[in-house]
Amino acid sequence: MFRSTLRIECGKALRNRLFWFSVPIGTTITFLSLVPQVKSYYASLRFMNSLAGEYAGKNPHAPMVTLFNRWIGGECYSLGEAVYFFVFPLLVAIPYGWSYCYESRSGYIRSAVLRSGRAPYFYSKYIAVFLSGGLAMVIPLLLNFLLTAMFIPAVRPEPSYVVWYGVNGSSLLSAVYYSRPFLYVFLYLLIDFLYGGLVACMSYALSAVCRNRIVVVLLPFVVLLGFKYICTSLIYTDRVRYKELSPLSFLHPAAATYDTTWLVVIAEAVILFLFTFLLACVKEKNHEIY
Amino acid sequence: MKYIKLLRFDIRNGIAGNWGLFLAPVILAVFAFTELKWRVSALWVYDATYENFTLSYADCLVYTYGGMAKYIPNPTNPFQFPARWGGTFLLLFLFTLSYPVRDMHSFGQQVLIRSQSRLAWWLAKCTWNLLCSVLYHGLITLSLLCVCLATGADLAGEAHAEMLCLVFQTTLTGTAQYTAIPAAAFFLPAVASAAISLLQMTLSLFLRPVFSFLAVSVLMVSSAYYLTPFLPGNYAMFIRHVFFTMEGVTVSAGYYASVSLIAAAVLAGSIRFHRYDIIHRE
Numbered sequence: 001m002f003r004s005t006l007r008i009e010c011g012k013a014l015r016n017r018l019f020w021f022s023v024p025i026g027t028t029i030t031f032l033s034l035v036p037q038v039k040s041y042y043a044s045l046r047f048m049n050s051l052a053g054e055y056a057g058k059n060p061h062a063p064m065v066t067l068f069n070r071w072i073g074g075e076c077y078s079l080g081e082a083v084y085f086f087v088f089p090l091l092v093a094i095p096y097g098w099s100y101c102y103e104s105r106s107g108y109i110r111s112a113v114l115r116s117g118r119a120p121y122f123y124s125k126y127i128a129v130f131l132s133g134g135l136a137m138v139i140p141l142l143l144n145f146l147l148t149a150m151f152i153p154a155v156r157p158e159p160s161y162v163v164w165y166g167v168n169g170s171s172l173l174s175a176v177y178y179s180r181p182f183l184y185v186f187l188y189l190l191i192d193f194l195y196g197g198l199v200a201c202m203s204y205a206l207s208a209v210c211r212n213r214i215v216v217v218l219l220p221f222v223v224l225l226g227f228k229y230i231c232t233s234l235i236y237t238d239r240v241r242y243k244e245l246s247p248l249s250f251l252h253p254a255a256a257t258y259d260t261t262w263l264v265v266i267a268e269a270v271i272l273f274l275f276t277f278l279l280a281c282v283k284e285k286n287h288e289i290y
Numbered sequence: 291m292k293y294i295k296l297l298r299f300d301i302r303n304g305i306a307g308n309w310g311l312f313l314a315p316v317i318l319a320v321f322a323f324t325e326l327k328w329r330v331s332a333l334w335v336y337d338a339t340y341e342n343f344t345l346s347y348a349d350c351l352v353y354t355y356g357g358m359a360k361y362i363p364n365p366t367n368p369f370q371f372p373a374r375w376g377g378t379f380l381l382l383f384l385f386t387l388s389y390p391v392r393d394m395h396s397f398g399q400q401v402l403i404r405s406q407s408r409l410a411w412w413l414a415k416c417t418w419n420l421l422c423s424v425l426y427h428g429l430i431t432l433s434l435l436c437v438c439l440a441t442g443a444d445l446a447g448e449a450h451a452e453m454l455c456l457v458f459q460t461t462l463t464g465t466a467q468y469t470a471i472p473a474a475a476f477f478l479p480a481v482a483s484a485a486i487s488l489l490q491m492t493l494s495l496f497l498r499p500v501f502s503f504l505a506v507s508v509l510m511v512s513s514a515y516y517l518t519p520f521l522p523g524n525y526a527m528f529i530r531h532v533f534f535t536m537e538g539v540t541v542s543a544g545y546y547a548s549v550s551l552i553a554a555a556v557l558a559g560s561i562r563f564h565r566y567d568i569i570h571r572e
Contacts, residue, residue, distance in 0.1 A: 163365075
């Protein structure tokens with residue numbers, strides 16, 4: 001019963017119109033990073049070519065411009081990057097974060113629970129919301145990485161060019177970045193997938209306390225923005241170097257200001273999971289549906 | 291008369307019951323004041339006089355609506371969205387987002403049918419939206435005033451432009467180094483925010499409310515990214531005004547742009563709402 005319910009829920013999550021609205025919107029936003037990056041790459045290439053005669057046989061600074069610091073996750077100064085990593089809580093909640101709120105209000109939940117049972121319905125819903133959020137987060141990033149790779153060569157980053165990468169010795173996974181950059185991108189996409197899914201599940205969990213579908217989709221964004229505000233305003237000072245705590249900042253692979261640690265990434269993921277799972281699956285599962 | 295009745299209904303249902311609209315500004319004002327106090331006390335490394343600096347009410351207002359200095363894209367200068375400034379405005383947009391749609395699909399539908407005037411209904415919603423903005427920003431300024439009174443800040447003093455530029459990590463190149471900031475400038479963030487909030491309400495007639503909020507969020511990030519008079523978010527940032535930045539936006543242009551945006555939003559909304567299907571949309 002669980003498998004068939006899961007299949008139905010995943011089908012609803014990934015085949016609904018809003019998922020296919022959210023992913024292209026995210027992809028369009030990433031184009032605001034891709035276009036200027038490709039343009040600037042070709043401009044620097046033209047500049048290097050103009051100096052080819054004068055500097056023949058000298059260092060062409062090839063690792064300065066590489067795929068790994070020009071895709072949306074590798075750079076931290078384009079409009080696309082700024083917008084995408086700011087609005088992603090909305091993009092991941094739009095596809096399916098609202099579904100439980102809608103189904104409990106419309107009464108669909110009653111017939112679904114009657115047919116599948118409580119546990120399969122709630123667990124399947126959680127998994128489906130998680131998958132839809134994770135995919136909505138990662139698909140635009142992955143597309144951007146692949147599209148950037150079509151124009152900019154994947155030169156392995158050189159530690160001596162660290163100022164151009166934003167990944168220094170204390171950054172998360174920095175050793176992997178300089179030795180196996182593709183693995184670094186894969187691992188970061190995995191972290192983004194995890195957080196995208198958990199943020200979408202926040203919408204599902206908040207449906208337990210809020211019955212307004214619009215508010216349910218927007219609340220994770222407000223919570224994360226509020227957390228970022230607290231982090232930037234009250235925790236950070238100019239004199240102390242803190243570790244980045246806000247997911248709005250550390251989900252961006254190239255650290256914009258502060259570096260994060262595995263402890264922060266894992267601890268916040270566990271807290272988010274416990275909060276969403278306990279509220280969505282434990283509390284709501286035992287809640288009266290009639 | 292219909293319009294007055296509809297507006298009274300909206301005030302009763304959309305403002306009186308919207309507790310976030312009353313609570314959030316107070317919290318934001320207290321946080322902004324505390325943060326400014328900390329930041330100024332941390333400036334003693336630049337100048338010892340900042341250790342026991344007396345803040346003025348104008349400083350608090352400029353800091354709350356400060357935003358960020360002009361951003362120059364560069365690999366060594368990462369873009370950081372000003373979370374406090376963005377949060378201040380986006381919270382208002384959140385509070386004014388769902389009521390018109392919720393009302394249209396519930397009791398307000400009956401009110402709309404019985405009033406027999408779509409225009410009056412729409413104008414009442416626009417006025418409600420403007421009132422929300424005025425109330426929200428009014429409460430922020432009032433709360434800041436109360437905090438200043440409680441902590442003994444200088445209520446009548448002018449804004450300390452040099453200090454504020456240090457806090458915002460920028461150089462003072464604007465007119466504030468020679469002249470005082472006019473009172474009209476202090477109302478501009480509220481007017482610009484009212485215009486964007488109305489734009490969001492109009493957009494939600496064309497798109498789903500969540501997408502209109504998304505569009506407005508993108509507009510706010512773009513405003514922080516580009517210093518241009520064409521992005522209305524710039525008028526809501528004090529540090530982007532000509533008083534602080536030489537190439538900044540002017541107050542008069544801000545008022546013209548905001549009022550034009552309000553007029554355009556009301557007009558576009560009334561045209562759209564005239565043929566809007568209130569039964570089958572959700």
